[in-house]
Amino acid sequence: LKILKKQIWSHRDYTIVLLRIDNLSFINDHYGIDRTDKLFRIFVHLLDEFFKLHDIKDAVIGKYHGGDFIVWLPLERKRSLELLEEFVSTYKEINHTAMEFKYALEEKDETEKIEILITHLYDTLSQQHNPRAMIKQK
Secondary structure (H helix, E strand, C coil): CHHHHHHHHHCCCCEEEEEEECCHHHHHHHHCHHHHHHHHHHHHHHHHHHHHHCCCCCCEEEEEECCEEEEEECCCHHHHHHHHHHHHHHCCEECCEECCEEEEEEECCCCCCHHHHHHHHHHHHHCCCCCCCEECCC
């Protein structure tokens, strides 16, 4: 959160993403905690490499809670959404494990408080009824 706060104050344009591994409980139940932890490390590495392949060298990726990850991207919402859609459609399986993702995005907000942005992302994600991304509208 300290790194995210610094990025928020130092950048004019950005998007915050809540990216959830939606089938985490299934993975834990069927494969165990050790394999799940290994999967998290592989997932973060793949996501980071994916962003670097798309010339995003300064993305911030952090595990927030359970299978929820907060991602900061120095991009506007539309481009961030395009990249996330490409990532989740490309990585439907990681380390021989089926992956299901949900995500919500929010562009820079006038509050600039990370806690409020994350709360908005969780509210948006909880309103999803399908795996498509929901985008907080202003």
